[in-house]
Each structure stands twice: as structure tokens, then as C-alpha cells.
């Protein structure tokens with residue numbers, strides 16, 4: 152049994168402008184001790200998807216199920232949810248500057264979490280544990296720093312403190328919501344390394360949210376690519392990097408930054424993500440897709456296995472053979488992506504579809 | 516250490532402010548108004564020239580203005596505001612006698628409006644757009660727009676008169692010092708406190724509601740929830756704590772200006788506090804008493820500001836006083 156099994160989760164927010172369909176039927180599972188990377192552009196629903204697991208999306212209308220160790224997290228009573236938050240599943244948020252309470256000492260905030268789940272722990276014991284944890288995540292002189300306020304910590308140190316808090320009760324799952332995005336490059340690498348080390352030590356499962364496939368390459372076992380509230384592609388890290396099927400995944404791969412130190416993308420995906428209130432008909436990616444076919448405009452692709460093996464799934468009508476492309480076709484595809492000419496893209500796709508054997512081959 | 520340095524610096528600047536304020540009022544009253552007018556005010560309209568001259572001599576009004584000023588400052592340093600022109604006794608005696616009523620009003624009123632304002636504000640924020648929230652909004656609007664004397668008179672009419680008609684005499688007007696028993700003291704203070712609270716709490720309701728709604732949306736509150744804390748703890752230990760800072764600043768401003776603001780309440784309820792006293796002093800042309808009141812009010816502002824800055828730095832570790 153998987154540690155976490157999410158099935159057809161849907162979350163929408165009624166607003167004055169209309170219903171925001173933030174998550175539209177996503178299924179995935181996380182195994183004990185494994186890392187699932189969730190990737191997608193800003194607004195694709197990554198945060199809503201994971202916060203919903205902990206009941207942290209007030210105002211959202213939720214359906215579907217999320218089985219965590221035999222309990223359905225959707226519709227759990229507030230009491231039961233409180234016992235899971237922090238203890239079984241903990242969260243590391245994106246912005247360490249604002250995630251910690253500015254008016255309380257860092258150590259106090261860690262102690263508060265420890266003691267709220269185990270009343271038998273004394274203040275002294277909790278402080279000792281906080282010192283130990285801060286030392287463990289690499290904060291120098293933890294016995295002194297435990298009495299510092301968040302503003303006395305650098306951004307990287309604050310994220311380390313958040314991580315210390317997240318591991319303090321040895322949770323079974325940690326949700327890390329873009330934990331390095333707000334940090335500068337060298338600190339990013341250190342924090343990722345720390346997360347990886349801690350996870351290997353403790354056999355904790357990790358849900359790693361990021362919009363950067365580079366981060367996934369460093370840390371994930373499996374990857375869920377999200378687009379406009381749905382899963383576009385779901386596969387092992389290896390398949391995502393060597394045999395991407397969905398054009399959006401390919402777009403993401405092509406837009407990995409040159410190096411983590413610079414922000415200029417190789418080639419950003421053209422166009423904007425759609426409004427989640429009025430979604431385009433058919434495949435939500437079609438307005439930006441270089442391969443768009445007639446069918447894509449009217450029919451919504453389901454997430455189905457790319458090959459018979461079944462673990463690699465993609466929500467795209469392109470035939471399986473298009474998983475990998477011949478050099479020639481790849482060039483043509485890149486050309487079309489650049490020019491953004493849909494007509495030509497359709498031709499390419501059709502050519503591939505007509506003669507999958509001759510045109511397509513796997514570039515693993 | 517930095518707190519001591521802060522206090523010394525602020526007390527020194529406070530003294531300069533008080534000196535400027537007292538000098539300005541002194542010259543306003545003694546240099547800008549002709550001596551003859553002052554004397555006539557004191558001796559009465561029908562006073563003969565001889566009597567006027569006698570008055571001038573008696574109060575030393577004929578001396579050069581700078582000599583009078585030196586005398587005034589010398590007295591001030593010793594905590595002496597001179598003699599009242601109207602009552603033949605030191606101004607300090609009058610203040611000592613009237614201060615308890617004013618202090619009772621200010622402290623009790625502030626506590627009441629703070630508690631009421633915060634309670635309604637917090638309830639409104641946690642039940643935003645509920646019936647309670649809407650009713651509170653209407654109440655706030657009424658409180659903000661109602662003049663103090665109207666609220667006071669209404670309370671007298673409704674509570675005081677009604678109770679007395681039914682033979683219940685707990686609520687009284689006037690002022691009963693706390694030495695005459697807590698009961699009678701409360702009986703005279705409750706309506707003035709409520710008046711002050713109705714007028715002032717409105718601002719605090721709005722302020723704490725808005726500030727709490729803001730903080731409830733902050734990342735640190737989401738973190739607090741994700742830690743598995745109870746909703747109660749998230750609200751009071753995390754959100755309300757952050758939301759207090761603007762309330763404290765506002766309190767500093769309001770309490771500082773309160774000495775001027777209590778005049779109306781004191782008059783409506785006949786509390787005989789220093790606010791009411793100064794109104795009498797103005798009509799009587801009793802300059803020393805008026806000057807004393809102005810200095811006292813300035814002192815109040817200075818002290819309130821220091822206290823608020825200290826409270827601010829105690830509330831928020833990011834604020835460093837120096």
C-alpha cells in the first residue's frame with residue numbers, strides 16, 4: 152500500500168469572477184521514503200493540490216479522495232487533521248522570510264510544535280530538542296541561535312530552521328513547496344542537499360514542488376507534471392528526462408535555466424497559462440502546443456499509459472511513437488516550436504502518426 | 516542598556532518640549548494680552564482705577580515681562596504653577612484636588628474602550644461578513660459619528676433617570692472619590708467610562724478587525740496551522756499577537772490627546788476633573804490655571820509617547836529603541 156494515494160482530487164474556489172478550477176481531477180501516489188517531484192508553471196495548482204491534503208485551502212470545494220495510511224484526508228474532522236499536521240505530514244513553505252512568525256523566537260516556534268503534539272514533553276526537553284535539531288540542519292552555535300528571532304537569521308538559515316521544524320516530529324511525509332525558490336543559487340544547492348540527506352537518513356517521503364525541472368533532476372524519484380490544474384504527465388525521473396511524451400513536459404525541459412546561477416531560460420514556453428475560470432475547450436494546452444491536432448480542440452485527453460508498461464502516463468493524443476523523435480523530426484519540431492506555427496506542427500504530428508515505425512524512435 | 520539611553524534621551528527631549536510649550540503659553544497669555552485687560556478681568560468690570568492698580572501690583576503684573584517670565588520658570592522648576600487668579604490658592608492644590616477624577620476617567624475609559632474595541636474587532640474579523648460583523652459595522656459608524664455630549668446626555672437620560680425613577684440609586688452623577696468606597700466610585704464612573712468607550716471603541720473595532728484580517732492571511736499563520744496547532748491557538752497566540760502592533764500605536768496617539776478630550780465628558784457628568792476646571796478657568800480669565808493645564812496636557816503627550824515606544828519595542832523584537 153502506498154503511503155499516500157490521491158484519487159481524482161478536485162478543488163475549486165467560487166469567486167466573484169467565477170469558479171476558479173484550481174485542481175481538476177489529479178491522481179498520484181507516494182511511496183514510503185520516496186520523492187515525488189511536482190512540476191508546473193506558476194498557477195498550475197501545485198500549491199492548492201498539496202495544501203488541500205492538509206485542509207489548508209479554506210473556501211475551496213473539494214472532491215475526490217486522499218488516502219494516507221488508510222485514512223481519507225479529504226473530509227477529515229478538524230481535530231483529526233490537527234493530529235496529522237506537523238506530526239505525520241509537515242510542510243516547508245516557499246518564503247522563509249514570511250513563513251516563520253516574526254514576533255517569536257525561532258526556538259520557541261519549534262518547541263511550540265513539539266509540545267502541541269506531545270504534552271508530556273517539558274519546556275526544557277523541547278528546547279534541548281530544538282537545539283539539537285538546529286544543529287542537525289547545519290545552524291552554527293545552535294544553543295545561542297535558538298533564542299534568536301527570525302529577523303536575526305539569514306534567508307538560508309530561516310529555511311534551515313523551517314526544515315528543522317518540519318523534521319522535528321519525524322513525519323512520514325514532508326511537503327516542500329518550492330523551498331528554494333526564494334533563495335540565491337548557492338544557498339539553493341545547500342538546502343536541496345540538506346533535504347536529500349535528511350530524507351535518506353530518516354526514510355521520510357517527500358513531495359517536492361518546484362517549477363524547475365533542474366531541482367527534480369537532483370532529488371526526485373518520480374515526477375508529476377501539472378498543467379492548468381491537471382496532470383499532464385506522470386513518470387519516473389528517468390522517463391521524464393529521456394522519454395518525455397507531453398509537449399508541455401518537453402517545453403519545460405527546454406526551458407531549464409542554463410545554470411542554477413542565472414535566470415535566463417534556454418527557451419521559455421511561448422504563450423501564457425490559461426485562465427482557470429474559462430478554460431480552453433479540449434486539451435487545455437492546445438493554444439500553446441506546437442503539435443495541436445483537430446481532435447485536441449474538442450476532446451480532453453485523459454492521462455493514459457504511454458507504453459504498455461503503464462507506469463509512464465501522459466495526457467496527450469500524440470501517438471506513443473512520438474515519445475522520442477528522430478533527429479530530423481526533432482529539428483523540425485524545435486523549429487515549429489520556435490515559430491509557433493500550428494499548421495506546420497499539425498503536419499509534423501500527422502506525419503509521425505501516419506508512419507510511427509519509420510519516423511519515431513526512442514532517444515533514450 | 517539601550518533602554519536606559521533611550522529613556523534619558525527621550526526625557527531630555529521631553530523637557531525641551533515642555534519648556535517650549537510652557538514658554539509659548541506664558542507669552543501668549545502675559546505678553547499678548549494688555550496688562551489692563553488682565554487686571555480688569557481679575558478685579559471685575561466695575562473696578563475703579565485704584566483697585567485695578569492694586570490688582571496689578573498684587574500680582575506683579577507691572578514688572579518687565581522677562582522678569583515675570585524668569586519668575587514663572589523658576590516656580591515651574593519647583594513644580595509650582597503659581598497662584599490661581601480666581602481661587603486664592605496655589606494652582607497645584609487645585610490640580611491635586613481635581614486630578615483623581617480625571618485619572619479615574621482616563622484609565623477606566625481607556626481600558627473599557629480597548630477591551631470592547633478589541634473584542635468586537637476580533638469577533639468581526641473571525642466572522643467576517645456575518646450578521647454580527649454587519650451589526651458591528653453599523654454600531655461603529657454610529658459610535659464614530661456621535662458627538663460625545665450627545666452620547667453622555669443620552670446615557671444620563673436613559674440609564675440614570677430610569678434607574679432613579681425606579682428607586683435604584685447606584686448610578687450617580689458628580690464624582691465620589693475612591694476613598695469614599697469602591698461602590699460609590701464605580702457608581703459615578705461607569706457612565707463616563709461607557710461614554711468614552713462608545714466614542715473611542717469604534718476606531719479600535721475597525722482597526723483591530725482590519726489588522727486581524729490582514730494577519731490571518733499571512734504566511735506565518737498558514738505555517739502555524741500546518742504545525743497542527745488548534746484554531747484557537749492560531750488565532751490568539753499567532754494572529755492577534757501580530758495584529759496588536761497598529762492598535763498600540765493608535766492607543767499612543769489617542770491617550771496622548773485624551774486630556775483635552777475628557778473635558779466634555781467631565782462637564783456632562785459633573786465630574787469636577789481638571790478638564791472641567793480648565794473650562795471654568797478660561798471663563799474666569801484664570802491664566803495660571805490654564806497654563807498649568809496646557810503644560811500638564813503636553814506632559815501627558817510626552818509620557819504617553821515614551822510609554823508607547825517602549826511597549827512597541829516590547830511587542831515587536833524587530834523594533835530597536837535607541
Ligand SMILES: Nc1ncnc2c1ncn2[C@@H]1O[C@H](COP(=O)(O)OP(=O)(O)OP(=O)(O)O)[C@@H](O)[C@H]1O
Nearest residue numbers: 164171173192193194195196197198199200210427
Ligand atoms: N483561495 C483561493 N481562492 C481563489 N483562487 C485561488 C485560491 N487559492 C489559489 N487560487 C488559484 O488557484 C490557482 C492555482 O494556484 P496555486 O497556488 O496552486 O499555483 P502554483 O502552481 O502553486 O503556483 P506557484 O508556482 O505560483 O506557487 C491560481 O490561479 C490561484 O489564483
Ligand code: SF4
Nearest residue numbers: 434437440447467468
Ligand atoms: S498534441 Fe494535442 S493533446 Fe497533446 S498536448 Fe498538444 S494540444 Fe494537447
Ligand SMILES: [Mg+2]
Nearest residue numbers: 197198199328
Ligand atoms: Mg505555489
